[in-house]
Amino acid sequence: MPEGDVVFLAAARLRAALDGATLTRSDFRVPRYATVDLRGQVVESVGSYGKHLFVRTETVSVHTHLKMEGTWRVFRCGQRWTKPRVAARIVLGTADAEAVGFDLGLVEVLRRGEEHRAVDNLGPDLLGPGWDPAEAVARLNRDPARPIGLALLDQRNLAGIGNIYRSEICYLRRVHPALPVGEVDDLYALVHEAHRVLHRAAHQPPWRPLAYGRAPRPCRRCGTSLRVEMLGETVPGYDRVSRRERGIYYCPKCQVPPV
CATH class of the missing domain: 3.20.190.10 (MutM-like, N-terminal)
Structure with missing residues (x-):
């Protein structure tokens, strides 16, 4: 997408x-x-x-x-x-x-x-003149138990991130995508990373992925084979087996999974 x-x-x-x-x-x-x-x-x-x-x-x-x-x-x-x-x-x-x-x-x-x-239901636009990192952090914090890899895809939190850039942002911040929002050490830094990545991709294209699409090639930081796993959640209003699941790429060494 x-x-x-x-x-x-x-x-x-x-x-x-x-x-x-x-x-x-x-x-x-x-x-x-x-x-x-x-x-x-x-x-x-x-x-x-x-x-x-x-x-x-x-x-x-x-x-x-x-x-x-x-x-x-x-x-x-x-x-x-x-x-x-x-x-x-x-x-x-x-x-x-x-x-x-x-x-x-x-x-x-x-x-x-x-x-x-x-656009009334959307979070702040990462590439817009009214970008507001504090508002983005506040919206992410509304659901602290939600995995950060899912929260970043939710356009109601911040607008513009898709499957590629959520992998890239988590990789760059060394955050495992399944880590709950409330357990991310520095959510402001992650939000600023999101802005930096999208701004770089929009103004100095193309963005060359560091993690997305690279499994099982080695991590460029530590050499560990990158992985891709499905990360999804139940879709409200559908039966219990209906899920939105999309592959997210990460380094199992640099991005330590939650306990």
């Missing part, structure tokens, strides 16, 4: 292509919004919040989430698309460019005054 840095960079590409331009093409290939027509409207801004992306005109905010497979790509007018046309969910065009959202997991057209509804 694309993480906060990918969405941040996608917003930057769309901003370069659309910001300040008048839309000459507006094609929503989602039944609920098939009649939406933004032609003639000026794109006032493009931005991101965590894993959410917004293209704003004077009247609406086009809210998208990439989920697992989604991507935004920008083409010159007339240029052949690099993904199948059937995968396109939104096409926004100007006199010079076409921005195409392929395989988007979520498409929503909101009135400008309603955009907050998409």
